[in-house]
Amino acid sequence: MDLILVAVISLGAIGLIAAVILYVASKKFAVYEDPRIAQVAEVLPQANCGGCGYPGCSGFAEACVKAGSLEGKLCPAGGQAAMEKIAAILGLQAEASEPKVAVVRCNGSCENRPRIVKYDGAQSCKVAHATCGGETACAFGCLGCGDCVSVCRFDAIRMNPETGLPEVDADKCTACGACVKACPRNIIEIRPKGKNNRRVYVNCVNKDKGPVAMKACKVSCIACGKCVKECSFEAITVENNLAYIDPAKCRLCRKCEAVCPKNAIVAVNFPPRKPKVEAPATEAPKAE
Amino acid sequence: MKTFRIGGVHPAENKLSAxxxxxxxxxxxxAVFPLSQHIGAPAVPCVAKGDVVKVGTKIxxxxxxxxxxxxxxxSGKVAKIDSVIDxxxxxxxxxxxxxxxxxWEEGIDRSETLVKECSLxxxxxxxxxxxxxxxxxxxxxxxxxxxxxPxxxxxxxxxxxxxxxCEPYLTADHRLMLEKPEEIxxxxxxxxxxxxxxxxxxxxxxxxxDAIKLMQEKAAAYPGIEIVPLKVKYPQGGEKQLIDAVISRQVPAPPAIPISVGAVVQNVGTAYAVYEAVMKNKPLFERIVTVTGKSVTKPSNFLTRMGTPMSQLIEAAGGLPADTGKVIGGGPMMGKALMNIEVPICxxxxxxxxxxxxxxRRGEVRPCIRCAKCxxxxxxGLEPFLLSTLxxxxxxxRAEKEDIVSCIECGSCQFTCPSNRPLLDMIRLGKSTVMGIIRARSAK
Structure with missing residues (x-):
């Protein structure tokens, strides 16, 4: 009988002491967490893609709440809609942001860029880039092992087996930039989506001198500078034997596309050109 | 017979040109001379386009x-200083x-006479x-x-x-020992x-x-030099493996280097180059290159001037065979597949x-079966399967903790893998990344 009594009393006492310690600790070491962090995290897409520059969605939520303003903050996956919701929760103003998209700047398809050797090492662009110049004579272009495809969390980038190049689905792409980091050759660039999804860009990253680049690929930029002269908005620069169109200055006039002798400049999602009808009309009077 | 203690493989020797x-x-x-053909900073050109140079002129x-x-x-004229595909x-x-x-430059002793005495x-x-x-x-x-x-x-x-x-196929050092033992x-x-x-x-x-016997005979006249016959095992030519095999000392993990255990390791070809440089005033501009392969008409060892395109060597050995699958610069284990055969000899x-x-042809890559052969x-003493996965x-x-930087890239793991996994490809990537991280950390 005694034994049971001792057990009950001692256990009860231990329980009581523990309860007191726990209570004191919970009060003394309590960490206040802003309830809005959880609310903000809830409206985020929870893709944890890291495109915002913070470690995952909860990191971004905390940063939004703590910063006190949404300046310079954007969740690329959630886009403007998510930012508006966050702004509503925090009572702040969401910054107007331009939708962006990943652009693969290489057109070295099997047809344009002949394969001169066969790479049979590990199927990883990083390994291929470190061991050799790739299967073609172009040491800058796409290696085609698909590192960008495997890092995409939105299923927005796919290998086209016909061209051997990755293709971005602009509707699915959130411009999180994971593919940009994965590409060892810095071929992929995040560019503004453009009005009606229209974009003009140099579809090449070859920095070799003209003749070398010309030999390697049918559609390489040879830095001839014609586009620079043609551009009325000073949007195009040639550096290291490569032209680059600054999306902030480009007005999408497409004049550069027309003058590029190598078809290295591409304009996407534009309606078909009309000038084909105009050209004979202007030529006709001359002939007369 | 002596050899190193852990690991190693024994690929088919195939010393066809011996x-x-x-x-x-x-x-x-x-002749084309790439500016970085050694470890360390690239060399800086000291000639300009149009300059006339002789054999042995510093360029x-x-x-x-x-x-x-x-x-x-x-000897000839500098055509240009440009880029070349390596x-x-x-x-x-x-x-x-x-x-x-x-x-040739004056001062280079081109005679075959052996000079032994050195008062330097x-x-x-x-x-x-x-x-x-x-x-x-x-x-x-x-x-x-x-x-x-040191x-x-x-x-x-x-x-x-x-x-x-220890590389299969190669015989350049073997021939050098047979033909120039005293110089070595x-x-x-x-x-x-x-x-x-x-x-x-x-x-x-x-x-x-034959080389062991000849060298032993000749070495009797040179005090302090001992010939150590070793059991055939790859990669015995690795610095650390050789030190282990010859003097039974183990070099700790990096940053320790061979000198930490008192050893200076040099290649036999280097010893010959040192002889020529010191005794004959002849700078390093030629070397022995083995051209070999099972389908090659005439596997040979050529004394080649640096800068000669590899295609010329292949031509001299009977031309490129029709069934060529790969041309490799170096041996089959550590050499690199060449993208073009016009690259110069360095x-x-x-x-x-x-x-x-x-x-x-590489075999089809299959899943790792955890056989631990690698x-x-x-x-x-590393775990290649783990390093490759990491x-x-x-x-x-984690890769740094598992000592990925100790890898000597010998390729024994990939050679032995029954699943044909590209272990070394991945480890090499990891090693260079981790070394970059370590360098960035120490720079801070």
């Missing part, structure tokens, strides 16, 4: 302490020289080696004079000469004098019994191996 005496290859039409200065000067192997397919700066005649001080020998642009001829091309200047706090106790030639031994004595030691070992694998080009289509093959998953911190 019986072919060294032939002197003709001059190229144009590029060392770009730093860990760097080496480059000498012209031909073995990996990338463009690297290089000096192009159009060949015209064969006029150790520092003077090192200076001469440095001024002749001598680098390790085994393939890594580490500047020789740097190895002979960092403060460490002291050399012996010189170990790597005459192992004088070179070794010079290296011993320069390193201020009185003990020298020459490690030779016992698949070269200081580290020990061989050109032409593999036929069947040999060259673990028992690794001569550094590298694949970009787990750099």
């Amino acid at each position: 019986a072919s005496a060294i032939e002197t290859l003709g001059l190229p039409k144009q 590029a200065d060392a770009g730093g302490f860990v760097s080496a000067a480059i000498f012209s192997s031909v 073995a990996s397919g990338y463009r690297k700066p290089a000096i192009f020289i159009d060949v015209d005649g064969d006029e 001080k150790p520092e003077e020998i090192v200076e001469k080696i440095k001024n002749a642009g001598v680098v390790g001829m085994g393939g890594a091309c580490f500047p020789t004079h740097v190895k002979l200047c 960092p403060p706090g460490s002291k050399a106790e012996c010189v170990i000469i790597n005459a192992v030639e 031994l004088v070179g070794v004595s010079l290296l011993m004098k320069a390193a201020k030691v009185d003990k020298g070992y020459i490690g030779i694998e016992n698949n070269k019994p 200081k580290g080009s020990s061989g050109v191996l032409i593999m036929n289509d069947k040999e060259a 673990v028992s093959a690794c001569p550094m 590298s694949d998953h970009s787990e750099w911190e």
Whole structure:
């Protein structure tokens, strides 16, 4: 009988002491967490893609709440809609942001860029880039092992087996930039989506001198500078034997596309050109 | 018989060109000299377009302490300083020289007479080696004079000469020992004098019994030099493996280097180059290159001027076979597949191996079956399957903890893998990434 009594009393006492310690600790070491962090995290897409520059969605939520303003903050996956919701929760103003998209700047398809050797090492662009110049004579272009495809969390980038190049689905792409980091050759660039999804860009990253680049690929930029002269908005620069169109200055006039002798400049999602009808009309009077 | 303690594999030896005496290859039409053909800073050109150079004229200065000067192997005119596609397919700066005649710099002793007596001080020998642009001829091309200047706090106790030639197919070192044994031994004595030691070992694998016998006979006249026959096992030519095999000392993990255990390791080709540089005033501008392969008509060893395109060597060995699958610069284990055969012979080009289509093909990659063959093959005691996975998953911190930087990239793991996994490809990627991280950390 005694034994049971001792057990009950001692256990009860231990329980009581523990309860007191726990209570004191919970009060003394309590960490206040802003309830809005959880609310903000809830409206985020929870893709944890890291495109915002913070470690995952909860990191971004905390940063939004703590910063006190949404300046310079954007969740690329959630886009403007998510930012508006966050702004509503925090009572702040969401910054107007331009939708962006990943652009693969290489057109070295099997047809344009002949394969001169066969790479049979590990199927990883990083390994291929470190061991050799790739299967073609172009040491800058796409290696085609698909590192960008495997890092995409939105299923927005796919290998086209016909061209051997990755293709971005602009509707699915959130411009999180994971593919940009994965590409060892810095071929992929995040560019503004453009009005009606229209974009003009140099579809090449070859920095070799003209003749070398010309030999390697049918559609390489040879830095001839014609586009620079043609551009009325000073949007195009040639550096290291490569032209680059600054999306902030480009007005999408497409004049550069027309003058590029190598078809290295591409304009996407534009309606078909009309000038084909105009050209004979202007030529006709001359002939007369 | 001695060998190193852990790991190692034994690939088929295939020393097809072992019986072919060294032939002197003709001059190229144009010689190309890449500016970085050694470990360390690239060399800096000291000639300009249009300059006339002779054989043995310095055309590029060392770009730093860990760097080496480059000498012209031909006489003629500097055509241009431009970029050339190297073995990996990338463009690297290089000096192009159009060949015209064969006029040598004065002061180079071209006679065959053996010069044994050397009254130079150790520092003077090192200076001469440095001024002749001598680098390790085994393939890594580490500047020789740097190895002979031990960092403060460490002291050399012996010189170990790597005459192992553990790579299958290659026979350049083997032929050199058979044809120039005395020169090599004088070179070794010079290296011993320069390193201020009185003990020298020459490690030779016992698949070269003729070389072992000849060297043993000749070495009797050279005090302090001992020939050490070694059991055939790859990668015995690795510095750390050779030290383990010859003097039974183990080099700890990086940053420790061979000198930490008192050893200075040099290749047998380097010993010969040192002899020529010090005794004959001849800078490093030619080397012996093995051209071999199962389908090659005439597997040969050529004494080749640097800058000669590999295609010329292949032509001299009977031309490119029709069933060529891969052309490899170096041996089959550590060599690199070439993207084009116009690449020039450099200081580290020990061989050109032409593999036929069947040999060259890699097997289908299958899942890892956890057989641990790679673990028992690794001569550094690493776990290749784990390192490769960590590298694949970009787990750099863990890879660093698992000592990925200790990997010597010998390829034994990949050779032995029954699932044909590209273990070394992934480990190499991980190693270079982790080394970059370590460098960035220490720079802070």
